[in-house]
Amino acid sequence: MIPGEFDYHSPTSLADAVALLDRFGDDAKLLAGGQSLIPAMRFRLAAPETLIDLNRLTDLAYVREQDGHLAIGALTRESALEESDLVQRRYSMLADAAAVIADPLVRNLATVGGNIAHADPANDHPAVMLAYGASVIARGPDGERAIGIDDFFTDLFETSLEVNEILTEIRIPAPSGTAGGAYVKVERKVGDYAVSGVAAQLTMDGDRIRQIRIGLTNVNPVPMRAADAEAALAGQLPSEETLEAAGQAAAAECEPSPDLRGSEEYKRDLTRVLVKRAVAKAVSRARRAQS
Amino acid sequence: MSRHTITVDVNGETQTREVDARTLLVHFIREDLSLTGTHIGCDTTSCGACTVLLDGRAVKSCTVFAVQADDRSVETIEALAADGTLHPLQDGFWEKHGLQCGYCTPGMIMSAKHLLEKNPDPTEDEIRQGLGGNLCRCTGYNKIVEAVQYAAEKMLTERPSGATSAERPSGATATEEVEA
Numbered sequence: 001m002i003p004g005e006f007d008y009h010s011p012t013s014l015a016d017a018v019a020l021l022d023r024f025g026d027d028a029k030l031l032a033g034g035q036s037l038i039p040a041m042r043f044r045l046a047a048p049e050t051l052i053d054l055n056r057l058t059d060l061a062y063v064r065e066q067d068g069h070l071a072i073g074a075l076t077r078e079s080a081l082e083e084s085d086l087v088q089r090r091y092s093m094l095a096d097a098a099a100v101i102a103d104p105l106v107r108n109l110a111t112v113g114g115n116i117a118h119a120d121p122a123n124d125h126p127a128v129m130l131a132y133g134a135s136v137i138a139r140g141p142d143g144e145r146a147i148g149i150d151d152f153f154t155d156l157f158e159t160s161l162e163v164n165e166i167l168t169e170i171r172i173p174a175p176s177g178t179a180g181g182a183y184v185k186v187e188r189k190v191g192d193y194a195v196s197g198v199a200a201q202l203t204m205d206g207d208r209i210r211q212i213r214i215g216l217t218n219v220n221p222v223p224m225r226a227a228d229a230e231a232a233l234a235g236q237l238p239s240e241e242t243l244e245a246a247g248q249a250a251a252a253e254c255e256p257s258p259d260l261r262g263s264e265e266y267k268r269d270l271t272r273v274l275v276k277r278a279v280a281k282a283v284s285r286a287r288r289a290q291s
Numbered sequence: 292m293s294r295h296t297i298t299v300d301v302n303g304e305t306q307t308r309e310v311d312a313r314t315l316l317v318h319f320i321r322e323d324l325s326l327t328g329t330h331i332g333c334d335t336t337s338c339g340a341c342t343v344l345l346d347g348r349a350v351k352s353c354t355v356f357a358v359q360a361d362d363r364s365v366e367t368i369e370a371l372a373a374d375g376t377l378h379p380l381q382d383g384f385w386e387k388h389g390l391q392c393g394y395c396t397p398g399m400i401m402s403a404k405h406l407l408e409k410n411p412d413p414t415e416d417e418i419r420q421g422l423g424g425n426l427c428r429c430t431g432y433n434k435i436v437e438a439v440q441y442a443a444e445k446m447l448t449e450r451p452s453g454a455t456s457a458e459r460p461s462g463a464t465a466t467e468e469v470e471a
């Protein structure tokens with residue numbers, strides 16, 4: 001199937017892109033990697049009158065550490081995360097996610113900014129960014145603002161971006177020496193969205209978990225943190241009983257819907273197991289980083 | 292609706308055409324340029340039969356607009372034996388029986404070409420991962436993996452400078468052990 005008709009703009013500066021978005025507002029859509037938007041347009045689930053293609057804004061594609069955080073330009077492709085030595089070395093949870101998002105062909109186009117801005121609870125980056133406690137930089141006609149990730153996802157496919165704002169950068173706090181993280185995902189086959197996915201990022205205090213954030217993929221209408229599971233783990237030794245309690249808490253607090261990927265009950269139980277695996281892996285990475 | 296004049300380097304030749312904004316790159320390649328080696332196998336960005344190289348990177352051409360290829364380069368399966376000599380990958384698919392119906396083959400080969408450019412000496416697992424975006428309904432994949440291994444070996448021995456595999460990140464993998 002082919003998409004409906006639209007007008008196409010391909011600005012070469014961020015200022016021009018913002019001006020176009022401000023002018024066309026709700027009738028326009030930004031086009032980044034196109035790997036969610038174009039399939040939706042082909043099914044006529046999306047029929048924007050105007051497309052504003054961001055792909056000529058090549059200076060929005062970067063991954064670098066600065067001022068105590070990892071800055072990821074919105075137009076950074078997933079494949080660039082896989083190829084980034086910095087990400088592979090210091091941001092294990094992000095590296096885990098980049099390797100299991102879609103398939104290599106999709107990853108050559110799909111962008112990190114698009115993945116988050118799309119706010120699809122099935123996407124993998126929202127949970128990862130929730131677990132990192134990332135922030136998102138948005139640019140509108142009146143300038144730039146930072147949005148904490150906890151305030152970013154407001155509803156299914158809805159974010160706190162204004163209609164005339166472009167997401168330009170994602171900032172992940174740089175890990176301390178006692179930090180570890182992991183993303184684990186179960187999918188039916190290569191390239192599929194998660195049946196469930198769990199992102200866990202923590203810091204250790206000796207043998208205890210000092211602080212932890214957990215994000216869940218595709219088991220809730222809105223990308224969510226597993227706050228009850230976090231509370232079960234913070235300040236605790238990562239014993240089998242504690243992990244089990246955290247897994248059960250996460251299974252209870254999410255709201256998966258039954259579909260081709262499984263029943264509600266199955267998804268809850270899978271989430272329980274994946275919380276345990278993700279936390280165990282994050283702990284072992286944190287210990288290895290310290291030793 | 293908007294129409295756009297685009298200039299695209301396709302297999303080394305400059306092509307200038309007028310397209311609708313909504314024309315997909317795969318339709319531009321097949322219908323406007325009559326290069327029908329690039330296939331369409333699905334409606335859902337799932338199969339990879341439409342794989343081409345866009346500025347050297349393997350992408351699904353059914354999920355890119357032709358207008359986005361303006362001023363960029365596209366390489367399709369037709370580029371590979373342009374001078375009448377089979378590319379080592381084509382050779383590999385021939386020698387190792389890497390195809391049955393052949394529908395997935397152009398996409399497989401273009402994906403494999405990008406893979407070998409990034410990683411000239413891949414392990415079996417890296418080949419399987421690297422071709423993860425391409426579906427085959429006939430072969431069961433083993434012969435395709437052998438075909439790519441054959442090509443990699445041939446390309447490595449033919450490469451005069453003995454270029455080695457690029458340094459790869461030693462990041463965590465799925466097989467990493469989990470301690471409780």
Ligand SMILES: Cc1cc2nc3c(=O)[nH]c(=O)nc-3n(C[C@H](O)[C@H](O)[C@H](O)COP(=O)(O)OP(=O)(O)OC[C@H]3O[C@@H](n4cnc5c(N)ncnc54)[C@H](O)[C@@H]3O)c2cc1C
Nearest residue numbers: 030032033034035036037102110111114115117123124167
């Ligand atoms: C076969 C297949 C399998 C997939 N599997 C997975 C998977 O397992 N996990 C996963 O996470 N994803 C998966 N995806 C989705 C893929 O990662 C998408 O690329 C991603 O969801 C959107 O990124 P994009 O750059 O392609 O954005 P686009 O499709 O271009 O845009 C998506 C939406 O975000 C908006 N947008 C884009 N960029 C910005 C910006 N900078 N500022 C504001 N708004 C913006 C667009 O207007 C649009 O509404 C899959 C896709 C396919 C086709």
Ligand code: FES
Nearest residue numbers: 332333338339353
């Ligand atoms: S035709 Fe199936 S992915 Fe493009």
Ligand code: FES
Nearest residue numbers: 391392427428429
């Ligand atoms: S050979 Fe028939 S689909 Fe691959």
